[in-house]
Amino acid sequence: MRRTLAFAALLLATTAPAAAQLSAPQPVPIVDTIPAARDIDYPGTLRLTIDATDVEQGIFRATETIPVAQAGHMVLLYPAWLPGKHAERGEIEKLTGLTFRAGDTVIPWVRDAVDVYAFHIVVPEGVEEITAEFQFTSAVSSNQGRIVVAPSMMNLQFPSMSLYPAGYFTRRIPISATVTYPEGWTAVSGLPATRDGSTYTYETASYQVLVDSPVFAGAHYREWELSDRVDLNAFADRPEMLEAATPEMIAAHRRLVDQAIKLFGTQPYDQYEFLVALTDEMGGIGLEHHRSSENGVGVDYFSDWDNALGDRDLLPHEFVHSWNGKYRRGADLWTPDFRMPMRDTLLWMYEGQTQFWGYLLAARSGMLSKDQVLGALANVAAAYDARVGRRWRPLIDTTHDPIVAARRPKPWTSWQRAEDYYNEGLLVWLEADAKIRELTNGRKSIDDFASAFFGSGRDGDYGEVTYTFEDVVATLNGVVEADWTEFLTERLMQTSDQAPLAGFTENGYRLVYTDEPTPWFRNYQSSRNIADHSYSLGLVTSRSGGISAVIWDSPAFEAGLDVADDIIAVNGNAWSAEALTEAVRAAQGGTEPIRLLVKSGERYREVAIDYHNGLRYPRLEKTVSGVAGLDRLLAPR
Template sequence: MSRLRLLTTLGAFSALVSPTFAQPQPAPLPMPPTIAEPRDTPFPGTLTVSVDATDTAHHVLSVHETISVPKEAAQKGEMVVLYPMWIPGDHSPTGVIEQLASLRVEAAGKAIAWTRDTVNVAAFHIPVSATTATLDLHFQILTPVTPKEGRVVMTPSMVNVQWDQVSLYPAGYFTRGIPVEASVKVPHGWQIGTALRSPAPGDETRFNATTYNTLVDSPLYSGRYFRKFDLTGPDHVPVTLNVMADDPDSLNAKPEQIEAHKALVKQATALFRSHHYDHYDFLLALTDELGMIGLEHHQSSENAADPGYFTEWDKTFPERDLLAHEYTHSWNGKYRRPADLWAANFNTPQRGSLLWVYEGQTQYWGNVLAARSGLVTKEQGYDALAYMAASYDNQTGRVWRPLEDTTNDPVIAQRTPLSWRDWQRSEDYYVEGQLVWLDADTLIRKLSDNRKSLNDFAGTFFATNNASVVTSPYTFDDVVAALNNVQPYDWAKFLHDRLDTIQPHAPLDGLKNGGYALVYTDEPTSFIKAREEQMHMVDVTFSLGMIVKKDGTMTRMHWMSPAYKAGLTSGETIIAVNDMAYTDDRLRHAIKDAHTNPKQDIRLVVKAADHVMNVTIPYHDGPRYPHLRRIDGTPDYLGAIYAPL
C-alpha cells in the first residue's frame, strides 16, 4: 500500500472515531458462574421420587421429590438441581423441560424461592443453609394432549413414565453415584411393566432402591389392558415381554407368535455369547393413541407398534424388527458404548462419531435377528434389505455429504421434519451403517473361505465381562482391532472409505459378495405392499420420486426426481390424475399407461395452499420396485447370514 493511500485510509478511519462520531461502545456482561462439573464422588444423601400417574384425563404427571442437602451445598448457601436434557439413546438434548410446571420448593414446610439459571435453563438455584437437611420439590409434567405438542405418553388406557422427565437431580456428581428411591401411583387395577423391581407391585408401587442412572434407564409402562409373556432363554436369565394395548383384543397372541419372540432371545444369546442384564423386560405398546417409540435401555426397551401386531400378523411384519433392534442395544450401545457417547450425567453434551457402530450395526443385527428368529421370514428380510439398499443408492444428498457427517444430525436437526430429506440427508448412519456392516460381514466370509463372519466379531467384541452391567466404552481403533482379530485386513481404510469420503452410490458390495444383485421390476414386494397398507399411502419413490398419502398429499419428495423436475414439492396435494379425481390406483395406472404409451405423459391437477395448477410429468419408465436377485454361480453368503444359529 502506498504512503498516500495509507494516509487516506487512516484519515477515513479517524473520521469515524472522531469526537463528532465517538460514543460509548457496549461491552458484554460477564457470564454467570458455571454449574459445577460432575465429580465421581458418591452423593451424600438420597433422592426420593414419587409420581402420580392417575390423571390420564388431563395428561398430567404430578411429582413429589425430596433431595438431601449435602454439607458442601449448605456451606455455599446454594444447591443446584438439574433437569435431564441429554437422554441416552436420543443422541441430542431432547429433555422436555418445556413441560415442567408449577415447581414449588420447600424446606421443613416453608417455601423457598428458586431461580432458574439464565444461561443453563435446565439448572435451578435453590438457597439453603446449615439447617436445611432436605428439600421438598413439588411439580407437574404437562405431557402432550395431542401429537401436535409432542409425543403422547398418557391415554385413557395406558401411560408411559420416563423417569428423566419426572425428576431433577443434584449438580456436581456422577449420576451413577446418586442413590434414589422411586414410587409410582397408577389407576386402580392397571398392571405395570418395567426393569425396576418391587416387593409389592400394585396401584401404588415402591421400587427397590437403585441409582439415578439405573432409574433413568428403567422406564415404566402401565395399562388397563396388559399381558406378560415369559421369553426366558437357555441361559435361564429372566426375559419378559410386557404388552399393553388400547383394547383387550389386541393382546390375543398366538403361541407360535410368542415362540418367535422366544427364539429372538435364543438367537441373540447365541450370537453375542453373553448377556449384560440381571433380567430383561421388553415393553411393548400396541396402540394408535400412545406416541410411537423405539428406545433402548440396558435391561429393557420401550417399543410401540400397530394394534394389529399380533392379530394381523401377516400385515405387520415391516415393523417386527423393532424389538430385535432395541434388544441388540443391550449389548451394542448400552454395555459396549462409543467413548464419546458416554457421559457422567444427563446434562453433559454427547458426541456421536461412532453412531455407525452403535446404531448402524444394531440396525444390521436387528434385521438379521428378526429373520433368524422367525419374527419375519427370510424373504421378508430380503425385501426390507432391498428397499433400504435402493433408498440409499438413489439418495441425491450423498454427492455432497459423507456418511460420517450424518452422525451429527441428531444435534443439528433433532429429528424435526426436513423439507428435502433426500438432499439434506438425515440420520443415515442407521441404514447405510447397516449396509456397511453387511459389506464387512460378506467380505470376512469371502476372505476366510466362509470360516469366519461378523458373528465372530459380535461374539467377542460384545461378550467381554459376561453378566456385567458396567458400561464398556470403545473407540474407532478398538473396532478396527476387533475386526482384525477376526480376519486380518486393512479395516481402517475399509471404514474410512465408506464413512469419510463422498460416495455417489450406497455401499452395495455386501449384496454382491453375498451372492445377490439389487434389481428393479414393475411389481412391488410384499414389504412395500405391507408398508403402503399400514401407512395408508402409495410409494412411487423409485419412479416419480415421492410418497403420496391416501388424500393425495405428496411427501418425501426426492431432489431432482421426475416429480421435482416437474415443479412439485412435498406438502402439495394431487387433486386429479389424467382428468380423473385422485386415487392411489389411478396414480399407479397413470405410471403404467405412460410406460405403455410413450406419447402419453402423466397429467396432474395439484393444489398448493390456495393455488391450483396443472402439472405434466414426462416420465415413461414405468413402475420401479427394488428386489434382490440371486447371482448364479456365487456363494449364498446372504442366505447363511439369515439362517438361524
C-alpha cells in the same frame, strides 16, 4: 461538475466520523456456576414419590426429598441429554409448579440464564434435606409432543419427573422411587419393585439406573416368559388385542432371545423386560434401555400378524441395544450426568450395526421370514441408491442430525440427508460381512466380530464398557487382518455418487428394479397408506394425493413438485393412487408426459412429468447358484 464533486467530498467528510462513533458494547462474560460432575458418592439417598393416577389430564405430581451436604449454594438439574435420544430432548417445558421447601419454609429458586435445565437455590443453615414439589404436565395432543398417558395405559419415564443434584456422576447418586398408579393397573419396569395395591416401591438404585428404567402400566396386560431372564410384557388399549396372541407368535419371540444369546454370548443384564404397547391412543416409541426396552406397536400386532410387518423388527432392534449402545457404548457418547452434551460420532456403530442385527435376528428367529427380510433390505438398498445427498454430505456427518435437525420434517430429505447412519450404516456392516467371508474363504463372518466385541464381558454386567473407532478396527482385525481403517474411513468420511451396495453383490445378490412390487413393498405401502413412486417418478404420495417426498433431481423434482403440493387429477381424471400408477405404466416407451393438476395452498397449476421408463420397484435378485453369503447370514444358528 467540480462543484458537485466538492460537495460530495464535503458530505463524506462530515458523515464518516459519525459512522466510526457507533455504539459498540462488549459481551457480558458467561460464568458457569454449576458444579461439574465428580466421581464421588452423593451424601444421602434421594426419595421420589409420584402420583400417576390422573389419566384424564395426564398430569404427574411429584414430590422429591433431597438430602443436602451443606448449607449455601446448591444446583438441581433436570435431565437434558437423555441416553438413546442422541440429543438434548428433556421436556423441560412441561415441568411446572416447581417449589422448594426446607420444612415449612419456601426456598426461592432461580433458573440458570445459560443452562435452562438448571435451578439455583440457597440452602439455609441447619437444613439437612429439602423437598421439591412439581408436576410433569404431559402432552394431551400430539402437537405438544408424544402422548404418554391414554385411558388404558401409560408410559412413565423417570427423567421427566425428577431432579438431581449437580456435582456428582449420576451413577453415584442413590434414589428410591415410589409411584401410585390407577387402581387395578399393572406396572412393569426393568427396575424391580414391591407392590402394595396400586403403589409400587422401586428398588433403591443409582439415579443413572432409575433414568434407564422406564415403566409401562395399564389396565389390560399379559406377560409371557421368553427365557429364565427375559419377559415379554404387553399392554393394550383393549383386552382382545392381547387374546389374539398365539403360541406360534410367542415362540418367535422366544427364538429371538435364543438367537441373540447364541450370537453375542454373555447377557448384559440380570433380567430383561420387553415393554410393549399395542395402541393407537398412546404415542409410538422405540427406545432402548439396559434391562428393558420401550416398544410401541400397532393395535394389530397380534391380531394381524401376517400383515403387521413394519413392527416386527422393532423388538429385535431394541433388544440388540442392550449389547450395542447400552453395554458397549461409544466413548464420546457416554457422559457422567445428563447435563454434559453427548457426541454422536459413533452412531454408525451404535445404531447402524444395531439396525443390521435387528433385521438379521428377525430373520433368524422367524419374527420375519427370510423373503420378508430380503424385501426390507431391498427397500433399504434402493432408498440409498436414490439418496443423492451423499454427493455433498458424508455418512459420518449424519450422526449429528439428531442435534442439527431434531427430527423435524425436511423438505428435501434425499438431498439434505437425515439420520442415515441407521440404514446406510446397515449397508456398511453388510459389506463388512462380505469382506470377512471373502478373506477367510467363508470360515468366518460378522458373527465372529459380534461375539468378540459384545460377548467378552461378565455375564449379567449392566454397567458400560466404552469403545472408540480404533477399538472397532482392532476387533475387526482380530477376526481377520485387513485394511479396516481405510475401509471404514472411505465409507464414513468420504462423499460418493454410489450407495454402498457391495454387501449384496459380494454376498450373492444384486439390487434390481421390476414393474411389480415385492410382497414386502406392497405391505410397506399399505401399512403407511402411501403410494411410493420414488424409483420412477421420484415422489411419494399419501392415498389422498398429498406429496410427502420428492427425490432431488428426479423427474418429479425437475417438474417443480415439492412436499407442499397435493395432486388433484392425473391425465385429466380425478386423483387416485391407482390412477397415478396406471399413468406411469401407460407412459412407458411413449412420448407424452404424465400430466398432473396440482394444488398448493389456494393456487392450482398443471405439471407435466416427462418420464417414460415405467414402474420401478426394488427387489434383491440372487446371482449365484446354491447357498449365498447372504443366505447364510439370514439363517438361524
